Amino acid sequence: MLLGRRRFSLTVPSIGSLILLLLICAPGCKRSRQDRSGPGARTERDLARKNTVIFDIDGGRVMNPDVWNPFVPGSRSDHGFHQAIIEPLFLLNYESGEILPWLGESFLHDDSLTTWTLRLRPGIEWSDGEPFDADDVIFTANMLLEHSPHLLYSASLATWIDHVEKVDDLNVRFHLKRPNPRFQLDYWSVKIWGGANIVPQHIWEGKDPITFKNYDPALGWPIFTGPYTLERVSPTEFVYVRNRDWWGAKSGWKPLPRPERLVWTWYGPEETRAASMANGQLDSLMDISYGAFQALQMRNKNIIAWSKEPPYAWLDPCPRTLELNHTVEPWNDPEMRWALNYALNRDEIVRIAYENTTLPNHHFFPAYPPLKRLVHLVEEKGLYERFPVMEHNPEKAKRIIESKGYQRNNAGYYAKDGKELVLLITTHEAFIEKQRIAQVLVEQFQHLGINATTRNEAGATWQDNYQFGRFEARMGWQATGSINEPWNSMDSMNRRWIVPVGERAQFNGWRWDHQAYSDLVDQIGVLPLGDPRIDELFLRAMEIWLRDLPVIPITQAKKLIPFDTTHWEGWPSKENNYIHSPTWWQSTHLILHNLEPTGR
Numbered sequence: 001m002l003l004g005r006r007r008f009s010l011t012v013p014s015i016g017s018l019i020l021l022l023l024i025c026a027p028g029c030k031r032s033r034q035d036r037s038g039p040g041a042r043t044e045r046d047l048a049r050k051n052t053v054i055f056d057i058d059g060g061r062v063m064n065p066d067v068w069n070p071f072v073p074g075s076r077s078d079h080g081f082h083q084a085i086i087e088p089l090f091l092l093n094y095e096s097g098e099i100l101p102w103l104g105e106s107f108l109h110d111d112s113l114t115t116w117t118l119r120l121r122p123g124i125e126w127s128d129g130e131p132f133d134a135d136d137v138i139f140t141a142n143m144l145l146e147h148s149p150h151l152l153y154s155a156s157l158a159t160w161i162d163h164v165e166k167v168d169d170l171n172v173r174f175h176l177k178r179p180n181p182r183f184q185l186d187y188w189s190v191k192i193w194g195g196a197n198i199v200p201q202h203i204w205e206g207k208d209p210i211t212f213k214n215y216d217p218a219l220g221w222p223i224f225t226g227p228y229t230l231e232r233v234s235p236t237e238f239v240y241v242r243n244r245d246w247w248g249a250k251s252g253w254k255p256l257p258r259p260e261r262l263v264w265t266w267y268g269p270e271e272t273r274a275a276s277m278a279n280g281q282l283d284s285l286m287d288i289s290y291g292a293f294q295a296l297q298m299r300n301k302n303i304i305a306w307s308k309e310p311p312y313a314w315l316d317p318c319p320r321t322l323e324l325n326h327t328v329e330p331w332n333d334p335e336m337r338w339a340l341n342y343a344l345n346r347d348e349i350v351r352i353a354y355e356n357t358t359l360p361n362h363h364f365f366p367a368y369p370p371l372k373r374l375v376h377l378v379e380e381k382g383l384y385e386r387f388p389v390m391e392h393n394p395e396k397a398k399r400i401i402e403s404k405g406y407q408r409n410n411a412g413y414y415a416k417d418g419k420e421l422v423l424l425i426t427t428h429e430a431f432i433e434k435q436r437i438a439q440v441l442v443e444q445f446q447h448l449g450i451n452a453t454t455r456n457e458a459g460a461t462w463q464d465n466y467q468f469g470r471f472e473a474r475m476g477w478q479a480t481g482s483i484n485e486p487w488n489s490m491d492s493m494n495r496r497w498i499v500p501v502g503e504r505a506q507f508n509g510w511r512w513d514h515q516a517y518s519d520l521v522d523q524i525g526v527l528p529l530g531d532p533r534i535d536e537l538f539l540r541a542m543e544i545w546l547r548d549l550p551v552i553p554i555t556q557a558k559k560l561i562p563f564d565t566t567h568w569e570g571w572p573s574k575e576n577n578y579i580h581s582p583t584w585w586q587s588t589h590l591i592l593h594n595l596e597p598t599g600r
Contacts, residue, residue: 049280050597051260053568055080056273056286057236058584059459060430061266065233068214068222070197071144071151073467073504074460077194080264083588084228084240085127086197089118090189091587094483094580099189102589103132103198103225107188113179113528118172118188123251126200127243128223133169139201141174143209150210153196155497155506157187179526186488192317192481194586200224226589227257236266257592259568270432277303277564284571284583285562287433290355293560302565306581307574311357313558314581317366318477320437322425322552326511327501328472330421334548335400340423341389341552342397343448344441350555353436358558362389364479364489367556374486377535378542387546389553394448401449413451422451425473426465429456434475437554441475466509469501478509479551486538487524493550494518512550517541570594 058078067075070086077086089104106119124132141157141164149155160180165173176183187196203223204212214222222230225247228240240262248254265282267273274292277285278299288296293312297303305312322340324331331337346360362384365371378384406414406421414421423445425438438454445452454475457465465471466478481488495518497508505511520541524534561581563571572581572591579590 048261050567050599052263053259053261053283053592053595054263054265054281055083055284055583056277056282057238057264057266058286058430059428061235061458062238063235063458063460065235065238066213066215068230069209069212070199071153071209073150073152074464075152076460077586078584079238080228080240080262081222081238082194082197082586083264083583084262084592085222085224085226085230086586087225087589088188088190088195088197088586090184091590092185092189092191092483093578093587093590095577099184100590104188107184109181109183113181113183113526114176116174116176116183117167118174120170120172121253122170123247123253124225125245125247125250126202126223126225127229127246128200128220129245130200130202132198132200132225132247134166134172135169136198136201137172138164138166139205140196140198141172143199143204144196147209149504149506152506153187157196159496179528181528182485182487186481190586191483191488193582193584197224227592228262231261238264254593258596259592262592277562280564280566283564283566283568285564286584287431287559287561289432289436290357290560293562296562300564300566303562304565304571304573305560305562306572311558311560313357313560315367316557316559316582317368317483318480318557319361319364319366320434320475320477320554320557321364321479322441322554323466323474323476323478323510324551325469325471325473326513326550327469330404331423331473333404336404337549337552339397339400340445340450341549342391342393342400343450344444344552344554345392346390346554347392348444349437349440353433353440354555354558357560359556360390361553361556364551364553365482365486366480368483370484371482371486374535374538377539378546381539383539383543383546387549389546389549397448408449411451412449414449420451421449422453423473424471425452425454425475426457426462426471427454427475428459428462430459433557434477438475464504467504467506469505469509469511475554477557478507485529486534487521490521490538490541491525493545494521496522510550512548514544514548514550517544517548520544565598566600567598568595569598570596 062076062079069075070077088102091100091102093100103121103124104118105121107116109116126132144151144154145158145161147154148158160176162175162177167173185191200223227243227246229243231239231241242260246256249256267276270288270292273285274288274296276282278296306314324337326332350356350358350360363375365375401414406416409415427435427438442452442454479489479492481492492507493512495513497505498511498513499505520537524537527534572579579587
C-alpha cells in the first residue's frame with residue numbers, strides 16, 4: 001500500500017468504530033465448534049483448547065517456515081522458536097533487575113574484565129536425549145567466530161572474543177580481546193528480544209551454518225533443549241507439543257509447564273486479529289491500538305493488559321525513530337535531516353497515531369531511570385537549547401530547504417533542477433504502530449512541500465533493505481540496545497559497522513560515518529559499568545550526534561499487549577510482575593512456566 005500525493009485523513013474515532021464493528025460481528029461471522037455441535041456437546045477440539053495456549057505471531061507471516069537456523073540473516077524466531085524450543089543461558093528480568101540463570105548457572109569475570117567463565121547447569125539434555133555440555137558451547141562460539149560477519153551475532157562476538165577454552169564438561173572460559181563489562185548482559189541474557197544461543201554439536205557439526213536449514217521432521221529437527229518440540233508448520237501457523245522427557249523436569253529443576261500444546265498463528269491485520277481474540281481464538285495478542293483494546297474489553301471482560309489503567313501499556317526499550325539512508329541525497333546532509341525534524345509535530349503523532357498512549361521523544365534511549373539520568377545531563381549541559389530536537393518549526397524547515405536551492409513547483413512541492421523533493425518511508429507490514437506514525441509523518445511532510453509517501457513491505461524484505469542499504473527512509477527502532485547503560489545503543493551507530501551498499505550490515509544500516517563519535521563510543525565500551533568517566537564521554541558524543549542527527553527520535557515505544565484469561569491465568573502484569581510482558585521475546589519461557597489453566 002502506497003500513501004502519498006492524495007491526501008488522507010486518519011482519525012482515531014474512525015479506526016475505533018471500524019474495529020468495534022468487526023468485534024461486534026465476530027461471533028456471528030464464525031461460530032465455535034461447540035456451538036455447531038448442539039447444547040452441551042464437547043468435541044475433541046474443545047477439550048484440546050483447554051490444554052492449548054494460542055499466541056499471535058508478532059512479525060506477521062513467516063516467509064520461510066522451513067528455516068530453523070537462528071543464525072541466518074532474515075530468519076525468524078518470534079513464531080515460538082525461541083519462546084518454546086530454544087532456551088537461553090540467562091534471562092534478564094526487567095522487573096527485578098536480576099539476571100536469572102537458565103541453562104547457565106553463573107558467568108563470572110576476572111578483575112581485568114577480559115576473561116569470563118561460564119558454568120552450565122548439570123543434567124541438561126537436548127530434546128533427542130543427548131547431553132548438553134561445554135563442547136556444545138565451544139562448538140557454537142567457534143562456529144560464529146569462523147563465519148563472521150555472515151551469521152547473526154557473529155560480528156558482535158568476533159569484535160570481543162579472542163578464543164574459547166574448555167575447563168571441563170560444565171565450565172567454559174571466554175578470553176576477550178579487550179575488557180567488556182557487558183559481555184554476559186549484551187549477548188547471553190535476553191536483554192532485548194533474544195540473544196546468541198547454543199546449538200547441538202552432534203547435529204550441526206559438518207554442516208554449512210550459512211545454508212543449513214536445521215529442519216527435518218523425520219529426524220525430529222530442530223533439536224534444542226526447550227520443554228516443547230515442533231509438531232507442524234505453515235507460513236501462518238506453528239504448533240508445538242510438550243516434551244514429557246524435558247530435562248528440567250527430569251533433573252528436578254522445574255516442573256513441566258502446564259500447557260500441553262502451544263500454537264503461534266497469524267490472522268492478518270489488526271482488526272482481524274482483535275476479532276479473533278474476541279472470538280476466543282487467541283490467548284495472547286501482539287501490540288494493538290488503544291481503540292482496538294477498548295473495543296476488545298467491551299466484548300470480553302477477561303481481557304487484561306500490563307496495567308489496569310489507561311494507557312494499559314508496557315514501556316518497550318526500543319523508541320521509535322525516523323531513519324534516513326545516509327548514502328541517498330539529500331538526506332546525507334545533516335541540515336536536511338534537521339529540516340525534517342523541524343517539520344514533524346511529535347505531539348500530533350502522539351495524539352493521532354497513539355491516541356495519547358505514549359510520549360514524544362528527544363533521544364534514542366528508552367525512558368528507563370538509568371538512561372533518563374544521562375538524558376538529563378544533556379539537558380543540563382544546554383545541548384537541547386543549541387540543538388532543539390523537540391521544536392516544531394515548519395518555517396525553519398522551509399528556510400533550510402530553500403537555502404539548498406529548492407523552490408516550489410506548480411504542484412506545490414519543492415523541486416531543484418527539475419527534480420521534485422520526495423521521501424519514501426517504508427514500514428514493516430505487521431506493525432500497525434509504525435504504519436500509523438508513518439502515515440502522520442507523510443501528512444506533515446506533504447503539508448511542508450515534500451512529496452512524501454509511505455509503503456508497507458514484507459518483514460524480511462524491509463529488514464533486508466535496511467541492512468543492504470536499499471531504502472530512502474524507514475520508520476524503525478534500530479538505534480536501540482541500551483536499557484541501563486549508554487554504550488549498546490550508541491554503538492549501533494558506530495562507523496565500524498559500515499559496509500558498502502549491497503553488502504549486509506549487521507548494524508548502522510543507515511551508514512552514518514563519523515570517526516570522532518565512534519572513537520568516543522569505543523572508549524565507553526571498555527569502561528566498567530558506572531565508571532565516572534562515562535558521563536563526559538557520553539556528553540561529547542551527544543554533541544556530535546545532535547549536530548548531525550543521524551536518526552530522528554519520534555516517540556517512546558508503548559506495547560499494549562492483551563491477554564485473555566478465559567482459559568489461562570498467570571500472565572504478567574504490573575500487579576503480577578514476575579517478568580516483563582512481551583511474548584515475542586525469549587523471556588516467554590518464564591511466562592510459560594507461570595501459566596495455569598482455569599478449567600473454563
